[in-house]
Amino acid sequence: MGNQEITVENLLVLIKEKDRRIAELERETARVTELENQIQWLMEQFRLAKHKQFGASSEQTDLNQLYLFNEAEQTAALTAPEPEITEVKAHYRKKTRLTTDKLPEDLPVEVVEHELPEENRVCPDCGCSLHKMGEDVREELKIIPAKAVIVRHVRHVYACRSCEASSDHVPIVKAEMPEPVIKGGFASPESVAHIATQKFVMGSPLYRQEQEWALSGIRLSRQTMSNWLIKACENWLEPIYGEMKQRLCGHEVLHADETTLQVLHEDGKPAQSKSYMWLYRTSGEAKHQIVLYDYRPNRKAENPEGFLRDFKGYLHADGYDGYHRLPDKITVVGCWAHARRKFDELLQTIPKDKRDSSDAAKGIAYCDKLFRFEKQFALLSPEDRFKERERFSKPLMDEFYTWLGSLREAPKSLMGKAIYYAESQRKYLERYLFDGRLEISNNRAERTIRPFVMGRKNWLFSNTPNGARASAVYYSLIVSARENGLNPFEYLTWIFTNAPNLGRPGYVAKTEHFLPGSAAIPEKVFSPNPKSEKSEKYAWEVDA
Secondary structure (H helix, E strand, O other), X not given: OOOOOOOHHHHHHHHHHHHHHHHHHHHHHHHHHHXXXXXXXXXXXXXXXXXXXXXXXXXXXXXXXXXOOOOHHHOOOOOOOOOOOOOOOOOOOOOOOOOOOOOOOOOOOOOOOOOOOHHHOXXXXXXXXXXXXXXXXXXXXXXXXXXXXXXXXXXOEEEOHHHHHHOOOOOEEEOOXXXXXXXXXXXXXXXXXXXXXXXXOOOOOHHHHHHHHHHOOOOOOHHHHHHHHHHHHHHHHHHHHHHHXXXXXXXXXXXXXXXXXXXXXEOOEOOOOOEEEEXXXXXXXXXXXXXXXXXXXXXXXXXXXXXXXXXXXXXXXXXXHHHHOOOOOEEEEOOHHHHHHHHHHHHOOOOHHHHOOOHHHHXXXXXXXXXXXXXXXXXXXXXXXXXXHHHHHHHHHHHHHHHHHOOOOOOOOHHHHHHHHHHHOHHHHHHHHOOOOOOOOOHHHHXXXXXXXXXXXXXXXXXXXXXXXXHHHHHHXXXXXXXXXXXXXXXXXXXXXXXXXXXOOOOOOOHHHHOOOOOOOOHHHEOOOOOOOOOOOOOOOOOO
């Protein structure tokens, strides 16, 4: 201050200046903190994007890593029998080549004999005749490309010779002939079923099938094939779809999910806009699985509400708010795989040497233990599973949320988002404890919607809403068939043969007899090696 006289006025000025500088520093500190949070968020997004592009898509955790809990029940199986006490002997096993290749035993065998000519059956040493002493056998798999044939139906028409000679009325009697799958067309049940399975099972779009037919000298346009699929769907598959929907809504536990779909020519919408394919399916408690796809032009909550109008019970779903606005008669059950995924995304952004001690690893460890409990309870009855969840899962879940409440994270950070998701979804995530039939995740629906997602990568879009609706019906029947051990091609062929002749002698009597699980389904429709549904691991490796 030098020689300046210190007065009250000067002190007030100094205090104001100090307060101004403090406020300025606080603003600068807040700005630096905000910038640091932005940098952290950007680095998290960068590492996450890099992981999604170059890293493994599986979210499964190595059982030897990220262990937070070391109790004995960590690896215990509550339903496994006690092991027998045996003497352990060290031994070495020769390495063998592991192969999963297997040919059906009922494949026809074509035998090709390789014999010496008669004049060469002479001993090279003594010149005596040779006799057959054995055989060397080598087997090959011979592939015969698909071939097309024309089936010409010739219906014989009969008349009475006596009436022709003596009466002015001659009765004409025609032989029975089955109705075609498409009237006025040359499609057969087999051809429509083949086109459908190529597109909806093998992911081969119609333009590629058109090229494949052309290689065989058959000019079959994609427009004709599209017309066949849509007409056969409208005439014969949609009534079956309706029966399946009625049967589905009669269950008490369902799963739901949705994914995007592009429809080029949709009224009032540009070609680039998103439409949606919704999925509804039965849960693991159902004896016969039913899977239904439903095309809708948007993602509004009115879509599941309308589809599930006749349903009352539990619905497994993800955290989409549209499910939470369903009527009170539907109890929405949350998905712990989605909650875990938030922590896993954060974990991928953390340097490897710091992951094990991170909060992200601890959050994953809590979720992992809940899933391991479910694996241990898998063989229990629903009643016993409910009791074991009350003993083990509920206390752990309470501990998890107590731990979450102790964390203080920036809301916009990945950890903040993981905390917010788990806390905001808590009442839905806890509901799988309500009933032993319920599941801890919605992975069952995510796995089931994958065939549509994989097919979409090949055929990219639907041309019209009619095509999108037909795709939904075909996927419903094909995926339901596979879930119940049926061969999709044989199943569709059987439907297209019987549906046009419904109720006639020798054919299926009622539409409901086409549903999976029906006693009317012939043996040849079942797959010789049915593809069983992927075992329920209560895991989290499903792609988002």
